Amino acid sequence: MKARVIVTLKNxxxxxxxxxxxxxxxxxxxxxxxxxxxxxxxDVELAGADMSTAKEKLEQMCEKLLANTVIENYAIEID
Amino acid sequence: MKTAVIVFPGSNRDHDMFHALELITGSRPQSVWHAESTLPDVDLVVVPGGFSYGDYLRSGAIAARSPILKDLVAKADNGVSVLGVCNGFQILTEAGLLPGALMRNAGITFVCKEVMMETVNNATRFSSKFTKGQVWRCPVAHHDGNYFADAETLRRIEDNGQVVFRYADGTNPNGSLNDIAGITNDNGNVLGMMPHPENLVEALHGGLDGRLLFESLATQAA
Incomplete structure (x- = not known):
């Protein structure tokens, strides 16, 4: 499964x-x-095909590493 | 005072820190590689400056997820003194040990020069040897030193006296909110600062202003 994470600075x-x-x-x-x-x-490639599990994992990745939520927002797109 | 310095791939001010700590405490700090899981039993742990992991992702972001950080957080929770300088400050904010974030300098360029610092709060273990309001010299060398926190966090750290050092005399080199150069955590045992006090501790450096910070810590640990 392919996913795209977009990290942007907060307003x-x-x-x-x-x-x-x-x-x-x-x-x-x-x-x-x-x-x-x-x-x-x-662009993240994930093993497994379950959409909701993938979304949950990607959210954790964003919270723990990919975004600094003090200053950044993130959006997740899954193919 | 027993000390340890954590070394990451890309740290480059670790040796300056070893030197300053040895000069002031009389004993050699222990060097701890980031991949280790436990820190030695010491009074002060320093996270030094440099470009850990080449500043990939965000400055300090990858280092803040290193194995040794788990024990650093545990030690900090137990009240051990933790000092983060420059990249060390970035790592401590990324690890959640200090509030806020350090962003790209407002002027975009890397700044390497001397600034003036004001000691705003001298009632901390890092600043007790300064007088309140003391203005002193300190070198800076960074690209991402622009301190940012949301309005509520900023108000909270100001009200709590967590802002220990501010850039003085119009020398804010990076656009930091409220001229913030160094802050502590809520408990006062973790301090992060962008300037390099370890680079102004002996006559050959051209000044001794930075010594007061280490002497404050040594007095507290004695």
Missing amino acids: GVLDPQGKAIEGALGGLGFGDVGSVRQGKVF
């Missing part, structure tokens, strides 16, 4: 890297860019 948390990318896009002539926030994507 209100400053993202200086996103800001720098935003500035660079503006410099390349993309004047209509309002804002950019940088995040992370993890």
Whole structure:
């Protein structure tokens, strides 16, 4: 089973890297860019076929390691 | 005072810490590899600076899940003094031993320079040799030192006196909220700080300001 975990900064948390990318896009002539926030994507392959078990395990992975929930949110997509 | 320093793959300030601890306590700290499961019986455990696991995932994130951390958490719960410097501070927040998180510096760049520190709270085991409000010099060298906590956590640590050190005189190098440079846990036995007091402990370093922190700990342990 293949899953994708998307980790993003919570609203209100400053993202200086996103800001720098935003500035660079503006410099390349993309004047209509309002804002950019940088995040992370993890593609995880899991043994087993049970969807709800997989989701539960991925949530634990996010809580324990993949995301720092002080500053980040996570979303899980399972194929 | 008996001390130990935990070493991770990618630690690089561990030897500076060994040197400072030996200089000030008179005895050589024990070096503990991260893959070990128990820490020796000591008064102070230090988590040193560096780039554990190359800062993969998030600074300190992988190191905070090392085998030795289980015993570090147990020792911290039992009241043993724990000091985390720079990457050590990042590891302690990632391990949940300290509140908040250390994010990318607001100016994006790595900062390697000297800052001024104010000792906001001198009623801790890490700061008793400072006077309250004392401003002192300390070097910093980091990329992810921007202290962040949600508003409620920030209020709680401020009200509890857990903010021990602040950047002073407009020298905040990283955008940390409330100019926070170093905090303790609720119980006051775990301290994390971004600046490197171990790098200002002898004349050849150009100053002795950092000694007061180690001397505070040594006095407390005596």
